[in-house]
Amino acid sequence: MNYPIYGACQCGQVxxxxxxxxxxxxxxxxxxxxxxxxxxxxxxxxxxxSDIVFKGEMREWSRVADSGNSNNAKFCGGCGNRIYHYNPDDMSLIKLKLKPVNLEDDKVFAPTEHVWTDKKLSWCELP
Structure with a gap:
């Protein structure tokens, strides 16, 4: 796969x-x-x-995760698409949880693992 790749929210504002x-x-x-x-x-x-560049104005929402950490989310104020999550209490990681929104090539976001599977819906089959 060739980088960079580009993605956008539903309305294209972000x-x-x-x-x-x-x-x-x-x-x-x-x-x-x-x-x-x-x-x-x-x-x-x-x-x-350092591996991602955003354009457009985003709004923010936060909650406390089950771990007790703060889980902040950035989203498009126009269409509401969630763009990414981050933990402001642990900026040493400097990582984003990016939501795969309207990518040019979706293969980059094929999951390699499943987490919190004890909470999975009964009808959901795991690979």
Whole structure:
């Protein structure tokens, strides 16, 4: 795959340029990700902040995760698409949880693992 690759929210107000391959891609089955995805799981790619460039204005929302960490989310104020998550209490990691939104090449976000599978919906089959 050739980098950079480009993605955007549903309305196109927020876009991003991914400069390098994600460090990790997983499907999360926790109940919060089920709500986020309005489906059985949410796909998340973890990338270094230095490997991504955003354009456009985003709004922010936060909650406390089951771990006790702060989980902040950036999203498009126009269409509401979630763009990424981050933990402001642990900036030493400097990683973003990028939501795969309207990518030119979707293969970069194929999950290699499933997490929180004890919360998966009964009808969801794991590979």
């Amino acid at each position: 876009s991003y340029e991914l400069l390098n391959k994600p460090k990790r891609v997983f499907a999360c089955h926790c109940t919060e990700c089920q709500k986020l995805a309005t489906g059985p799981y949410s796909v998340t790619a973890v990338v270094n902040t």
